[in-house]
Amino acid sequence: PKTIYLKDYQTPAYEFEHVNLSFQLNEEHTTVSSSIDVRVQRKKETLFLHGDKSMQLDAVLVNGTQVADERLTRTNAGLFVSGLPEEDFTLKIVTTIKPQENTALEGLYKSSGNYCTQCEAEGFRRITFYQDRPDVMSKFTTRMEAAKDKYPVLLSNGNLIDSGDADGGRHFAVWEDPWRKPSYLFALVAGNLAKIEDSFTTMSGKKVDLRIYTEPHNIDKADHAMVSLIKSMKWDEDTFGLEYDLELFNIVAVDDFNMGAMENKSLNVFNSRLVFATPKTATDADYAAIEGVVGHEYFHNWTGNRVTCRDWFQLSLKEGLTVYRDQEFSSDMNSRGVKRIGDVSKLRAAQFPQDSGPMAHPIRPEEYIKMDNFYTVTVYEKGAEVVRMYESLLGKDGFRKGMDLYFERHDGCAVTTEDFFSAMADANNTDLSAFKPWYQQAGTPIVDVKTSYDASTKTFTLKATQTVPATPGQDASQKKAVLMPIRVGLLDKSTGKDIEIASVNGVAQEKGTTTAVLRFDQKEQTFTFENVEQDVVPSILRNFSAPIKMTTDLEEGDLLFLMANDSDPFNRWEAGQTLFRSLLVKLIADETNGKALEMNTKITDALRKTIEGAKAADADKAFIARAMMVPSESELVEMLEPGTVDPDVVKAARKFVMKSLAADLRPLLEETAKANSAPAYKNEPADRAMRSLKNTCLGYLSYVDAPEVAKDALERYQNADNMTDKIATLSALSDKVCAERETAFDAFYQEWQHDPLVMCKWLSLQAASGVPNNLGNVKALLTHPAFDIKNPNKVYSLIGGFMSNPTTFHQKDGQGYEFLADVILQLNDINQQVAARMAGGFTRWRKYDPSRQALMKKQLERIIATENLSENVYEIVKKSLD
Ligand code: DPP
Numbered sequence: 065p066k067t068i069y070l071k072d073y074q075t076p077a078y079e080f081e082h083v084n085l086s087f088q089l090n091e092e093h094t095t096v097s098s099s100i101d102v103r104v105q106r107k108k109e110t111l112f113l114h115g116d117k118s119m120q121l122d123a124v125l126v127n128g129t130q131v132a133d134e135r136l137t138r139t140n141a142g143l144f145v146s147g148l149p150e151e152d153f154t155l156k157i158v159t160t161i162k163p164q165e166n167t168a169l170e171g172l173y174k175s176s177g178n179y180c181t182q183c184e185a186e187g188f189r190r191i192t193f194y195q196d197r198p199d200v201m202s203k204f205t206t207r208m209e210a211a212k213d214k215y216p217v218l219l220s221n222g223n224l225i226d227s228g229d230a231d232g233g234r235h236f237a238v239w240e241d242p243w244r245k246p247s248y249l250f251a252l253v254a255g256n257l258a259k260i261e262d263s264f265t266t267m268s269g270k271k272v273d274l275r276i277y278t279e280p281h282n283i284d285k286a287d288h289a290m291v292s293l294i295k296s297m298k299w300d301e302d303t304f305g306l307e308y309d310l311e312l313f314n315i316v317a318v319d320d321f322n323m324g325a326m327e328n329k330s331l332n333v334f335n336s337r338l339v340f341a342t343p344k345t346a347t348d349a350d351y352a353a354i355e356g357v358v359g360h361e362y363f364h365n366w367t368g369n370r371v372t373c374r375d376w377f378q379l380s381l382k383e384g385l386t387v388y389r390d391q392e393f394s395s396d397m398n399s400r401g402v403k404r405i406g407d408v409s410k411l412r413a414a415q416f417p418q419d420s421g422p423m424a425h426p427i428r429p430e431e432y433i434k435m436d437n438f439y440t441v442t443v444y445e446k447g448a449e450v451v452r453m454y455e456s457l458l459g460k461d462g463f464r465k466g467m468d469l470y471f472e473r474h475d476g477c478a479v480t481t482e483d484f485f486s487a488m489a490d491a492n493n494t495d496l497s498a499f500k501p502w503y504q505q506a507g508t509p510i511v512d513v514k515t516s517y518d519a520s521t522k523t524f525t526l527k528a529t530q531t532v533p534a535t536p537g538q539d540a541s542q543k544k545a546v547l548m549p550i551r552v553g554l555l556d557k558s559t560g561k562d563i564e565i566a567s568v569n570g571v572a573q574e575k576g577t578t579t580a581v582l583r584f585d586q587k588e589q590t591f592t593f594e595n596v597e598q599d600v601v602p603s604i605l606r607n608f609s610a611p612i613k614m615t616t617d618l619e620e621g622d623l624l625f626l627m628a629n630d631s632d633p634f635n636r637w638e639a640g641q642t643l644f645r646s647l648l649v650k651l652i653a654d655e656t657n658g659k660a661l662e663m664n665t666k667i668t669d670a671l672r673k674t675i676e677g678a679k680a681a682d683a684d685k686a687f688i689a690r691a692m693m694v695p696s697e698s699e700l701v702e703m704l705e706p707g708t709v710d711p712d713v714v715k716a717a718r719k720f721v722m723k724s725l726a727a728d729l730r731p732l733l734e735e736t737a738k739a740n741s742a743p744a745y746k747n748e749p750a751d752r753a754m755r756s757l758k759n760t761c762l763g764y765l766s767y768v769d770a771p772e773v774a775k776d777a778l779e780r781y782q783n784a785d786n787m788t789d790k791i792a793t794l795s796a797l798s799d800k801v802c803a804e805r806e807t808a809f810d811a812f813y814q815e816w817q818h819d820p821l822v823m824c825k826w827l828s829l830q831a832a833s834g835v836p837n838n839l840g841n842v843k844a845l846l847t848h849p850a851f852d853i854k855n856p857n858k859v860y861s862l863i864g865g866f867m868s869n870p871t872t873f874h875q876k877d878g879q880g881y882e883f884l885a886d887v888i889l890q891l892n893d894i895n896q897q898v899a900a901r902m903a904g905g906f907t908r909w910r911k912y913d914p915s916r917q918a919l920m921k922k923q924l925e926r927i928i929a930t931e932n933l934s935e936n937v938y939e940i941v942k943k944s945l946d
């Protein structure tokens with residue numbers, strides 16, 4: 065396998081001005097003709113066209129003349145064409161492909177009998193030979209022809225300019241996209257699809273037709289996605305002044321899709337999981353995810369499509385920025401504090417582990433074997449945190465100025481993260497050079513903060529140090545200090561209210577400031593708050609203003625105080641999490657050393673107060689539900705030393721805390737669950753908040769070992785009128801060995817076996833279950849009719865659910881590891897992207913105890929020794945072993 069390096073980047077010698085594509089879609093094979101107007105930028109160079117080895121090359125013509133064989137060299141990766149004219153010319157290429165056999169779900173393939181495409185990152189090269197790189201931007205015209213009865217709907221990017229009947233019961237459509245775009249944004253859909261329609265009038269008064277297409281039997285499930293699309297269009301105008309630029313916007317939902325969704329110009333293709341929602345089939349979390357992803361893909365029209373990436377190393381340019389935008393959109397549509405807590409939890413549970421493991425890479429990586437492996441939580445979620453830090457450093461207005469300049473400079477271009485950085489710095493006339501290492505350094509910075517108050521000088525001092533740990537290819541000694549915003553508030557110890565911050569390090573703050581933004585850019589730095597009249601409790605890193613691991617000298621009493629009083633919702637939540645984390649780390653050590661576990665009753669009391677807060681008329685119940693959550697096992701694993709983790713011990717410690725809290729707070733939990741059980745489902749924010757609080761209480765109560773608890777859960781399951789409650793009650797039962805569990809899971813299967821997306825929930829709940837010998841159940845589900853190894857959603861649910869289930873996957877005898885390796889090898893021949901994602905289950909093997917390490921390593925070695933291993937899987941496994 066070949067490694068691609070950022071340092072090798074070269075501009076293309078040939079530009080593709082216009083591309084005329086023509087598809088003959090047939091059951092046996094599909095013929096693709098591509099006619100390209102080529103502009104010569106550098107004469108006499110050999111032209112390299114990417115092209116997958118699965119394609120049959122039928123013809124290559126230059127200016128209408130067949131190119132002689134000796135000027136063509138075909139390799140596994142593509143086609144070299146030499147002896148080209150020195151003046152601009154036309155290049156015509158004809159290929160034959162077999163979409164019906166394409167199980168990789170990249171390029172043109174079939175899903176439920178319909179044709180669809182997925183071209184990002186490198187799928188277009190499975191459709192035709194092309195310079196399949198994002199800096200080659202052209203105008204596309206696409207003609208397609210197919211059987212009219214089977215494929216009545218024919219779609220591509222841009223506007224429909226012609227359509228009609230053709231011979232032999234066929235018909236055709238011609239689509240023209242007026243905007244230049246890279247090949248990864250190309251899309252084609254042909255199928256038997258139903259649609260819903262709506263429209264949006266843009267801020268300059270243009271009417272845009274909006275359509276969502278699904279298979280006919282699902283068309284009643286697309287309304288929420290349509291509402292979300294309209295909200296997104298309005299939000300982007302209001303927030304960034306960005307308007308849609310065509311008269312038509314299509315979304316097509318397909319069942320077989322590797323990613324969540326794809327932002328193809330004016331023809332978004334979505335995993336149906338992120339379109340379909342009715343109260344009966346989708347949870348509140350599904351509704352929120354749909355709103356966020358519909359927004360995300362729509363926002364790409366400006367951040368990704370109008371301004372795209374020069375090369376794939378720049379992926380975070382569009383993804384980090386667009387994730388930041390969708391997070392802001394969701395925050396404005398829902399509760400901002402709760403959204404932030406959810407996003408940070410995800411970062412900690414998934415990105416921090418990646419950043420400290422063998423796959424650690426900067427948000428702008430410098431090398432890859434398969435680009436598909438770099439659609440990561442680092443590029444996306446850490447990338448979004450980096451964008452958010454510009455906003456914290458420059459303020460909302462400064463950030464907007466930077467965005468405006470970015471579009472002014474780069475609209476229609478393929479650019480780099482450096483260009484984004486410059487737009488932000490130049491628009492604000494400020495030196496941000498100390499911010500650059502965020503793009504180049506992997507690893508989560510570790511920040512330690514010491515605080516002190518001096519009554520004689522009336523100063524409060526905050527002393528911070530930062531280090532970035534070593535990551536693959538980057539020694540700790542090479543790492544530079546990096547500029548980060550630290551948002552700090554000071555709480556009056558007697559009232560719990562924020563005090564006004566007058567000045568920091570002699571710099572006067574704006575009148576009324578209660579949160580100062582410190583610019584922390586040295587290895588060690590001291591910040592002195594002046595005119596602080598009395599001792600205070602500091603609230604540090606408000607709103608999680610930088611993606612770091614922070615330790616402070618705040619004591620238990622300070623954290624309890626912040627938990628009760630902080631005006632910053634994120635830090636109010638974080639104070640509780642910090643208490644939980646230190647308790648759990650201590651309990652894990654005690655459990656390891658055979659000491660009896662003991663609950664910290666101050667935490668129990670604090671949690672009681674939090675839950676009691678739900679009785680207030682103006683209670684933020686969604687926040688209370690969040691505040692009740694105990695850090696996940698994966699978050700705890702991340703806090704432990706490499707080579708020491710025993711997942712059984714982590715689980716036991718966490719379970720002990722849950723059981724103690726459930727036992728001590730049982731009456732309150734039951735009362736709260738009851739008070740928040742609505743007589744009937746409504747999809748309003750207040751109702752969703754009540755559901756989450758009620759279901760969090762039920763989650764706690766499931767830790768009480770009493771027969772009436774299981775009985776109550778089953779009863780609630782049977783009476784639930786919506787999927788959120790069905791799933792919550794099923795999951796409350798899923799760890800228990802009891803008849804109620806079997807009854808509920810069977811009933812769910814009987815009710816929903818016809819719906820593949822709902823079946824995914826059924827699979828993942830069982831995969832995640834803590835019942836004894838669950839591996840046997842998971843293995844049996846692999847041959848169950850509800851499972852299909854060719855469908856990514858099913859694999860993510862069953863195998864993904866299994867991988868993140870510590871007791872089943874990390875079973876001491878290593879059988880869980882062997883099972884995962886078997887599945888990866890099977891997937892390797894079906895769908896390489898999905899196989900590589902599953903291989904991610906092994907990357908953190910060094911974290912575990914020596915015996916588990918050896919067992920995991922054995923499976924990694926077995927995988928890498930396998931013949932015909934895909935580059936995707938190879939890269940993950942090789943880097944894990946290195
Ligand atoms: N479709 C994926 C996303 O939107 C990749 N661009 O993030």
Ligand code: ZN
Pocket residue numbers: 360364382383386
């Ligand atoms: Zn994206």
